[in-house]
Amino acid sequence: MSRAGAPAHGDESLRRLLEWLCGTLAAVALFAIMILTLIDVSGRKALSQSVPGSLEMTELLMVVTIFAGLPLVSLAGEHVVFDSLDPWLPARVRRLQGLCVDLVCAFGLLGLAWVMWTMAGQRAADGQTTAQLKLPIAPFVYGMSVLCAITAVLHLLLMLRPVAHHHVGVDGREST
Amino acid sequence: MTEALLGFAGVFVLALARVPLAFAMGLVCVVGLGLVRGWSVTAAAAGQVLYETGFAYTLSVVPLFILMGNFVARAGLAHELFRLAYSFVGHVRGGLAHATILACAGFGAICGSSIATAATMSKVAYPSMRKLGYADYLSTGVIAGGGTLGIMIPPSTIMVIYGIVTETHIGKLFAAGVLPGLLLAALMMGAVVIVTTRDPQAGPAGERSSWRERFAALRGIWGVALLVVVVLGGIYGGVFTATEGAGIGASGAFFFALARRTLTWRMLREVLVESARTTAMLFTILIAAMMFSGFINFTSMPGDLKDWITHMGLAPLAVVGAMMVIYVLLGTIMEELSMVLLTIPVFFPIVTQLGFDPVWFGVLIVLVVQIGLISPPVGMNLFVLNSLLKDVSLRQIFRGVWIFVVALCIGLAVVLEFQPLATWLPSFMR
Numbered sequence: 001m002s003r004a005g006a007p008a009h010g011d012e013s014l015r016r017l018l019e020w021l022c023g024t025l026a027a028v029a030l031f032a033i034m035i036l037t038l039i040d041v042s043g044r045k046a047l048s049q050s051v052p053g054s055l056e057m058t059e060l061l062m063v064v065t066i067f068a069g070l071p072l073v074s075l076a077g078e079h080v081v082f083d084s085l086d087p088w089l090p091a092r093v094r095r096l097q098g099l100c101v102d103l104v105c106a107f108g109l110l111g112l113a114w115v116m117w118t119m120a121g122q123r124a125a126d127g128q129t130t131a132q133l134k135l136p137i138a139p140f141v142y143g144m145s146v147l148c149a150i151t152a153v154l155h156l157l158l159m160l161r162p163v164a165h166h167h168v169g170v171d172g173r174e175s176t
Numbered sequence: 177m178t179e180a181l182l183g184f185a186g187v188f189v190l191a192l193a194r195v196p197l198a199f200a201m202g203l204v205c206v207v208g209l210g211l212v213r214g215w216s217v218t219a220a221a222a223g224q225v226l227y228e229t230g231f232a233y234t235l236s237v238v239p240l241f242i243l244m245g246n247f248v249a250r251a252g253l254a255h256e257l258f259r260l261a262y263s264f265v266g267h268v269r270g271g272l273a274h275a276t277i278l279a280c281a282g283f284g285a286i287c288g289s290s291i292a293t294a295a296t297m298s299k300v301a302y303p304s305m306r307k308l309g310y311a312d313y314l315s316t317g318v319i320a321g322g323g324t325l326g327i328m329i330p331p332s333t334i335m336v337i338y339g340i341v342t343e344t345h346i347g348k349l350f351a352a353g354v355l356p357g358l359l360l361a362a363l364m365m366g367a368v369v370i371v372t373t374r375d376p377q378a379g380p381a382g383e384r385s386s387w388r389e390r391f392a393a394l395r396g397i398w399g400v401a402l403l404v405v406v407v408l409g410g411i412y413g414g415v416f417t418a419t420e421g422a423g424i425g426a427s428g429a430f431f432f433a434l435a436r437r438t439l440t441w442r443m444l445r446e447v448l449v450e451s452a453r454t455t456a457m458l459f460t461i462l463i464a465a466m467m468f469s470g471f472i473n474f475t476s477m478p479g480d481l482k483d484w485i486t487h488m489g490l491a492p493l494a495v496v497g498a499m500m501v502i503y504v505l506l507g508t509i510m511e512e513l514s515m516v517l518l519t520i521p522v523f524f525p526i527v528t529q530l531g532f533d534p535v536w537f538g539v540l541i542v543l544v545v546q547i548g549l550i551s552p553p554v555g556m557n558l559f560v561l562n563s564l565l566k567d568v569s570l571r572q573i574f575r576g577v578w579i580f581v582v583a584l585c586i587g588l589a590v591v592l593e594f595q596p597l598a599t600w601l602p603s604f605m606r
Binding site: 023024026027028029030031033034035036037038040041042045055056058059060061062063065066067068069070072073076078079080081082083084085086097098100101104105108111112115116118119140141144 | 190191192193194195196197198199202203206219220222223226227230231232233235236239240243415416419420422423424426427430445448449451452453455456457459460461509510511513514553554
């Protein structure tokens with residue numbers, strides 16, 4: 001990874017904390033989806049009895065996995081970018097470009113956070129719950145909003161880094 | 177039509193300015209829809225897409241298949257697959273290269289990612305080829321090319337995403353990939369034969385293995401082979417859905433890794449976090465693409481293009497062929513997944529209107545992505561190899577890969593012309 005430039009100390013511990021928190025959240029949720037699906041499917045096929053509410057639990061856990069993973073993606077600079085022009089741009093232009101890009105990302109994510117916060121407020125006011133287990137939905141939507149906001153702040157913090165953090169790289173890029 | 181074209185132009189300009197593609201698509205959609213339909217409606221629509229894509233049971237198929245691949249990759253299965261393939265074909269000229277392709281095909285039956293397949297194989301196959309004196313251009317070319325089998329042979333992340341976006345049956349897409357995947361493996365092995373005939377020094381033969389060794393190698397992989405049969409067979413036979421199959425597969429791979437004692441707490445956490453990260457990255461693009469396609473569908477572009485094609489009276493197959501040419505050309509410089517997601521809202525309605533099977537088109541899409549992944553100058557697989565194998569120059573990699581690009585292009589032409597190759601197996605599914 002070309003994540004050059006040593007970050008300041010406070011910065012680093014904050015980053016570790018965030019990585020640990022979001023990583024644990026996403027890992028536990030994903031593992032739970034896996035086990036839940038296993039128990040649900042084998043129960044249904046072998047004993048013709050499914051786990052009650054497994055469907056909606058999976059849905060809630062999916063939200064946790066995706067949105068807890070979001071800050072990690074930004075932190076690792078793993079978003080898909082078109083970086084073929086990089087070799088032709090002087091370092092100073094790239095630095096400026098990095099700043100603008102982080103600003104755009106932060107702006108977009110803050111917008112989403114605001115939209116989701118409003119939506120969560122509505123769901124809370126309506127007292128909306130899942131169909132089977134009657135779990136409240138609003139806290140999860142609030143969670144989506146908060147994690148979007150955290151990622152937005154992250155992009156703003158990344159602007160303070162001495163060198164552009166997005167890398168021409170491959171680590172973890174396993175989409176295709 | 178104008179709004180849509182402006183939208184596409186906007187995405188390209190933002191992407192060229194290095195804005196992550198997901199954000200570029202999302203931003204253009206919000207601004208575009210906001211100007212056309214009003215801002216509050218747009219904000220609500222964006223929130224709705226985010227909400228619905230997040231809270232979606234069927235989409236758990238994405239992380240679960242990623243997890244399955246990652247567990248098995250960590251368990252070191254690739255070594256055994258390679259040894260098995262080598263024990264059968266190692267003694268012919270270019271045997272290690274043939275074995276690499278076969279091992280890639282086998283690995284592709286567990287892993288749905290081309291990059292992961294190529295990366296794994298570079299660690300497993302490259303050292304053996306180097307030891308035997310293979311030319312670097314052949315060994316890297318064959319790993320890059322073979323790696324792309326990961327997305328044609330089910331499971332396949334690209335197929336899952338195509339299935340989600342176009343609402344095409346994922347199980348049928350998986351079934352459709354099997355025969356083309358085998359065809360491509362055969363074509364690539366043909367490419368190896370051509371290379372080693374022209375330059376016998378590039379790929380010398382290895383030692384012949386005894387049948388005892390072959391059976392010993394088979395023993396190492398039967399567990400995972402069984403898992404693959406259960407998961408893919410179960411989906412094909414309609415015993416369970418793709419989502420359920422993915423859950424079974426991931427759990428099976430987890431227990432497999434556990435049984436082989438390759439799993440520590442730390443590694444378990446790493447695998448889970450890595451898979452979650454890949455999932456989050458895919459979902460940002462997916463969500464943005466859904467938003468963007470909402471915008472495109474709101475404009476008159478899909479309808480206009482359909483009318484235009486009907487008006488011109490073009491041969492249907494020629495239209496799809498032209499799309500493929502566009503994809504192959506775009507794929508040389510663009511990131512493939514975003515290229516597909518960006519164009520699907522425009523191309524897909526045309527293809528279905530012309531009466532083609534969406535499953536067949538899905539296989540074509542996978543093929544152009546494969547080609548894009550290994551075609552210079554911007555092929556992701558090539559860069560992966562370049563970063564993993566430090567002492568092989570990018571020039572060597574480029575030199576070796578072109579023949580595999582040609583092999584894939586031949587495969588594309590064959591699937592384009594003989595549709596049953598893709599549609600025959602799925603036709604038995606309910």
